[in-house]
Structures are given as C-alpha cells and as structure tokens.
Amino acid sequence: MSYKIAVVGDQDTITGFALAGATYTHIHTAREETLAKLNEFFASGEIGLVLITHRVAEEFGFDFRQMLRTKGLLPLVLRIPDKTGYMPKVDELRKIIRRTVGAEIMVKKEGL
C-alpha cells in the first residue's frame, strides 16, 4: 500500500520538507490546533509517516506519548531535530531500552 507523508514542526522544517515532496504539513503555533491536526493525521488511513520535530513533540509530552501508545502500526512516527538541531537530553529509545532490558546499554561506537 502506498501512503503519504505528513510533517509537523516549525516554518523552516515545513518549507524544507514541502520542497522535498511531503504531502501534508502543519506549522505548529497553537496547541489545540496542532493537537487536532495530529489526531487527524493519526486517524486518516492514508498517511504512512509523520515527522514531528522534537520541540513540538516535547511540548505535547504526555498527550503525544498517549497517542503513540494507542496508534496502530501506522502511521510511523519519527521525531526529528529542527534547524537548530534541537534534541532532548533523554532519548526516547534509550528510555525504552532501560525499561525493558532493565539495564543501560551503551554500544561502543558512540553514534546515538
């Protein structure tokens, strides 16, 4: 099945990915609006990938994680840094590793 791509973030990120061919974009300004838009993206069956900047994802914190938990396999969700390269200190993946495996895992070639 073919799916489209949605991007949520700041103006620059949106512009860039629009130039690259992402179908749906939303510039985050007001919280309610973005939340509604995200819900719409998650509910529509035609979106296969949602890119969201870390900054926005972090702002929604709990609501966003709740959405991730309740969504099915689709859409895939990837958090990306915005143009300032902003990344949260706590890595989502690391958190999951620690919770499931019960130990911090450091892979030697530092890449994460």
Next chain:
Amino acid sequence: MAMALAVAPTRMELLKLRQRVGLAQKGYDLLKEKMDALVIEFFEVLKRIQEARPKALEQLSVAHRALSMCFAIVGTLETKQASKETKRELQVDVSTRHIMGIAVPAVEVGEVERNALIRGYGLHMTSSVLDEASKKFERALKLLIELAEFEESAFAIAREFEKTKRRVNALEYILIPRLKEAIKFIMMRLDEMERENFSRLKRIKAMLEERE
C-alpha cells in the same frame, strides 16, 4: 511465601494440579525462549538504527543549512511560495513484516530525489540555490524514512518484549509457586490422613484385643 490456592485435598485434585504445573512450566520455557529471541532481534534493529541515525541527522542539518542559504539568497517569501508550488506527492510503500509474531513495518521508498524540472515550482524567479536545498531535503527525507522504519520496529519489539516479560514473571513468581504450594498442601494433608487412619486402626485393634 506464595499463597496456596484453595483446593480440596484429594488425590484427584493433586493429579490435576501436577498437570497444571507441567503445563505452566512448559509455557514458561517457551516464553523464556521467545524473550531471548526478541532480545537478539532487538539488538539487531538497534545496530541498524545506530548506523542510520547519524547519517540521517547529518543530512538533515546539511539540508537545513542549504535552506537557510536559500532563504537568504532567494528570499523567504519566494522560497515559501516555491514550496507551495512544489508537487507534494511523495509516496511510501508500507507493508508489514512479522518477527516472532510481531508486526513490524517494512517501508519501501522509490526515488525521492527529483529533477528540478519535475518538482513543480517555476524555474523563472527561482535559483539553483533553491534546487540545491530541495535536493538536500529530498535526500534527508529518504534517510529519515528508513530510520523511521527501524525506530518503529525497535519500539514494536520493545513493547512485545515488555509484555512477554510480564507474562514470564507472572508464571515464574506467582502461578507456578502457588501451584507448587497447593501440591505440597495436598500431599501433607493426605499424609496426615494416612497417619490418622493408621493410629485409628491401631486403636481399634487394641480395643478388640481387650474385649477378648
């Protein structure tokens, strides 16, 4: 100590319990094996993420730099305008793959990079800087799509792992000990009954001998 189940101390019940312990043990072993397999799978995906992530993020920051250049040279409004005129029809094929019975996504992307001519914005009034920025974002997007597949797989496996772990723990620390406790209880009770019977017989025998 685990709380014993409420059971009637009969031989029938004992047999049933033994069967249940056997079954629980078998389930426990299987789940344990599944957990090991999941861990292996998980690390496999992690390794791939570790390779893909720096590449994708690097390309993304390169793209952002190019876009900033474009904003500066072509102009913010013009760039935004061009982004609105661009054909935005990129499609990804997402199917599911199964690892140990968990559905993980498998993403297939065609060519993301496009020629400036087919992007859709007018070539008049735009510059090669814009083409460059678009190309870099297309490259970044392709890498990010791959990364998304791996990350989503990792999350799916981790979720399943957690579930399995909970089940394994429930079996190991609650169900199996309880069943064993119940078995012990029944065996003690049966032994006690045997002893009671034995002393009762002794007593009756003594009484009978006395009467004669």
